[in-house]
Amino acid sequence: MTGVLLGIARHPRSRAPVELVERVEVTLDGGIHGDFRGAMRGKPYKRQITLIERGDWDAAMAEVGHRIAWQERRANLLVDGIDLPQVPGTLVKIGGSLMLEITRECDPCERMEALAEGLRAAMTPDWRGGACAMVIQGGWIAVGDEIRIEES
Structure with missing residues (x-):
């Protein structure tokens, strides 16, 4: 079962504008270089990197009747062609060396309602809001x- 990484997004602080990048280093301690959520704070920390499936974002957009860019979800990685397992502990490899462990569902927050009325509800079923993960092995x-x- 393989897919492709369609997008990489980061933001330097909470509520900061999202920046799209083509290539980035990901480390155990810092997560995605330049993303404020990457630094592990508190124990256990389960939201170092967030992933969302393109199909889930498209389905949510269709449900609310909008076309909003995926990065407005504020997820870090947009994936396609793969169904992310909804099982904490699942390992996901990206590229030649990056290894992530799925930790939990990424629940949609109230900020989604600011993007489009009904978006939070549209993202709630079946992990449509994405998955949270921790870095197990870093890489580019x-x-x-x-x-x-x-x-696993």
Whole structure:
């Protein structure tokens, strides 16, 4: 089961504008370089990186009748061609070396309502809001990299 990394987004602080990048380093301690959520604060920290499936975002957009860019979800990684397992502990490999562990569902917050009325509800079923993950092994990633689910 393989997919592709379609987008990488980061923001330097809470509520800061989102920046799209083509390639970035991801580390154990810092997560996505330049993203404020990457630094692990508190224990246990389960939201170092967030992933969302393109199909889930498109379905939510269709439900609310809008066309909003995926990065407005404020997720870090947009993936396609793969169904992210809704099972904490699942390992996801991106590119040649990055290994992430799914920790939990990424619940949509009230900020989604500011984007489009009904968006928070549209993102609630079936982990449509995405998945949170922790870095298990760092590395460089780039748009176009292969993504695969690893046997745990």
